[in-house]
Amino acid sequence: MLVAIGLRGVSVITCNRCGKENQDHYKFCLGCGSELAKPVPAPAPAANPQGPSPSQSPASSSPASSIDSRDPALDRTVLPPAPMGAAVAGELRTSSPAVAKARGGIPWGDSPKMPAPIPFQLPPNPLATATPPPRVTSGANGGAMGIPAGATPAPMRVTGGPAPAAAPGGEIPCPTCGKMVQAGFAFCGACGGRIGRQPSSVGAATGPRTMFMAGSASAAPAAIPRGRLILIRPDGSEGGAHPLHEGENIIGRGQAPLFDADAYLSPRHAELSVGPEGVTIRDQQSLNGVFLKISGEEALESGDIFRIGQELLRFEVISPPQPLEDGTEIMGTPNPGFWGRLSVIVGRDVDGSAFPLFGESIVLGRERGDILFPEDGYVSGTHSRIALHDEHVYLSDLGSSNGTFLRLRHERTVPTGAFMLMGQQLFRLEYR
Amino acid sequence: MLCPNCGAEIPTGNRFCGSCGNKIDVAPAPAKTMFFGATQQAPGRAKLTVIKGEGTDGVTYLLNANEHLAGRLEGAIMFPDDSLLSPRHCSFIYRDGKLHVVDEGSVNGVFIRIKAPVDLVPGALFLIGEQLLQIEPSPPDLGPQPDAEGTYFYASPKRPSKMKLIQRLRGGEIGMIYRSRNDTISIGREGNDVNFLDDPFISGRHAQITMNVDGQISLTDLGSKNGTFVRITDELTLDHGDHVFLGQQLLRVEIS
Numbered sequence: 001m002l003v004a005i006g007l008r009g010v011s012v013i014t015c016n017r018c019g020k021e022n023q024d025h026y027k028f029c030l031g032c033g034s035e036l037a038k039p040v041p042a043p044a045p046a047a048n049p050q051g052p053s054p055s056q057s058p059a060s061s062s063p064a065s066s067i068d069s070r071d072p073a074l075d076r077t078v079l080p081p082a083p084m085g086a087a088v089a090g091e092l093r094t095s096s097p098a099v100a101k102a103r104g105g106i107p108w109g110d111s112p113k114m115p116a117p118i119p120f121q122l123p124p125n126p127l128a129t130a131t132p133p134p135r136v137t138s139g140a141n142g143g144a145m146g147i148p149a150g151a152t153p154a155p156m157r158v159t160g161g162p163a164p165a166a167a168p169g170g171e172i173p174c175p176t177c178g179k180m181v182q183a184g185f186a187f188c189g190a191c192g193g194r195i196g197r198q199p200s201s202v203g204a205a206t207g208p209r210t211m212f213m214a215g216s217a218s219a220a221p222a223a224i225p226r227g228r229l230i231l232i233r234p235d236g237s238e239g240g241a242h243p244l245h246e247g248e249n250i251i252g253r254g255q256a257p258l259f260d261a262d263a264y265l266s267p268r269h270a271e272l273s274v275g276p277e278g279v280t281i282r283d284q285q286s287l288n289g290v291f292l293k294i295s296g297e298e299a300l301e302s303g304d305i306f307r308i309g310q311e312l313l314r315f316e317v318i319s320p321p322q323p324l325e326d327g328t329e330i331m332g333t334p335n336p337g338f339w340g341r342l343s344v345i346v347g348r349d350v351d352g353s354a355f356p357l358f359g360e361s362i363v364l365g366r367e368r369g370d371i372l373f374p375e376d377g378y379v380s381g382t383h384s385r386i387a388l389h390d391e392h393v394y395l396s397d398l399g400s401s402n403g404t405f406l407r408l409r410h411e412r413t414v415p416t417g418a419f420m421l422m423g424q425q426l427f428r429l430e431y432r
Numbered sequence: 433m434l435c436p437n438c439g440a441e442i443p444t445g446n447r448f449c450g451s452c453g454n455k456i457d458v459a460p461a462p463a464k465t466m467f468f469g470a471t472q473q474a475p476g477r478a479k480l481t482v483i484k485g486e487g488t489d490g491v492t493y494l495l496n497a498n499e500h501l502a503g504r505l506e507g508a509i510m511f512p513d514d515s516l517l518s519p520r521h522c523s524f525i526y527r528d529g530k531l532h533v534v535d536e537g538s539v540n541g542v543f544i545r546i547k548a549p550v551d552l553v554p555g556a557l558f559l560i561g562e563q564l565l566q567i568e569p570s571p572p573d574l575g576p577q578p579d580a581e582g583t584y585f586y587a588s589p590k591r592p593s594k595m596k597l598i599q600r601l602r603g604g605e606i607g608m609i610y611r612s613r614n615d616t617i618s619i620g621r622e623g624n625d626v627n628f629l630d631d632p633f634i635s636g637r638h639a640q641i642t643m644n645v646d647g648q649i650s651l652t653d654l655g656s657k658n659g660t661f662v663r664i665t666d667e668l669t670l671d672h673g674d675h676v677f678l679g680q681q682l683l684r685v686e687i688s
Contacts, residue, residue: 263584264583264586266581267581267583287581287583288585313588318601318607321603326518327515328504328516328519328538329515330604332564333599335602335605341605341606343609344588348587350571356599375591
């Protein structure tokens, strides 16, 4: 199994069955589906000297990474978080109501070729002076992401219930970890859990409760927030949660530890207003926008941007030709019936390929459809549809694993359970 | 005219009589000739002949003066119904004993049929069949550029390409854009990198775009039936046998 530098410094693995070059974060060959051997990990870079990195996986999965140094513009970095609807191998997710029918086993239910855990690499953290950038790669440990170094990655167990009766000898078992603690201590010496805590007003916790990312053991908030933004990790599991209080909540890089590591998040990225009628999201003119996962049909306006897999696409209407002031018409190919155009955004103010839209239905996908993205493993076989009916254009998801995300145009009131992509992080919104 | 055999009326352009089937020897109607300054084509002077749809000849213009303006509303060479012509489109001028075509700032430009591979500048426009196409080299990848707040821009994965071919629709909109990873783009009706199956004026293998190691892009016609036309920049010297395309008019140049 050969790991080589492909074009422009992108690391590729050559499949030894069919010879196709695959980006090194894929586990299965896009061409023939056979398993690709893991590349030999390079030693962790010295840039990460202090603090516990959430995952000690090697910072790069190929010898090439030290050369290209986390260029977010290159293919293999900045991959989107995994689908919330995808099942981690062998597990059916039944907790979230927003999950599309979970397919047990392989997360990419429509193709056996697709990899299970999705590695996630963040671009160089421009804020990396005190905090070392979390370098998280390769699926060895399930790919934890989005958890900044410095905050404890493991959820703290806070159990309710009265203090257990003291055993003879004046020791009581710690309610959290069970170790015998000398009577009279307020905290367990082994795990730091509080002894003899009053039952919380939320009701007896029945299991581990995710701590809000304040970083200290006793950081239970005094006011119960109306809602939370829950980070969804690439493997589909839940990461930290950001509390949402009544009124305005600003989401952005630097607003909370949960957002600090995402260099694709603007400092003031979005505002979530929590009010009596629900939660309203407003994009704060962020660079990369707020993308909401669509359900059903969403109307598309000219200029709208949406995302499938890693592809960032812009829809535009093709307007009928208008003569100039002096009566001259602009020459060109006779229009055979194109009413719109889909452009692939490859850079700021830079478009790549463009596909004309004609007919009543255009299917986008990786393998089957009218517009194909065969090299994007995060696009499902058939992913989305653009439809023209009633003289309007609509975008809908065709049951894709990862979902179709439409960039927020103005503001929107979203229901609880909605998924949104901000920067490079996927969140689920929950509120009462 | 009347059939010499049976006397039935035969519509113009028919080769056989509809009543008796007699073959008619019909000489093509002489094309109208426009005269400028003289009644005959003077030696060393040029004439322009409009080529019509079926390949037959239309009006001939004898360029016997020194300058001849062509356009939709002005000029001795006038096509009032051609909305793709600017009111003043281009001029045919003699200079130093040679005929030049000069673009008079027209919107749509003047196109010349290429006889040999030509170099293209970035953004150059060319005509293949009914397709107006444009070639652009891909810009160099500057790498990630964070904005003023240090935020990085998210975009689709970069797939390297050398150049992109743009289809420009009538009215100015862009239709499709094809990005090429290779040094060449072949264009035709089928079996090429870019295929236009429904364009009847395009040959099976029509033309090819090539980028050399220095990044210079060139256009080559692959022996197509209708030719490949490239837009001239400001002016061009015309030779005998050249084909010039302006608005929707195809003109053949003959220089005695």
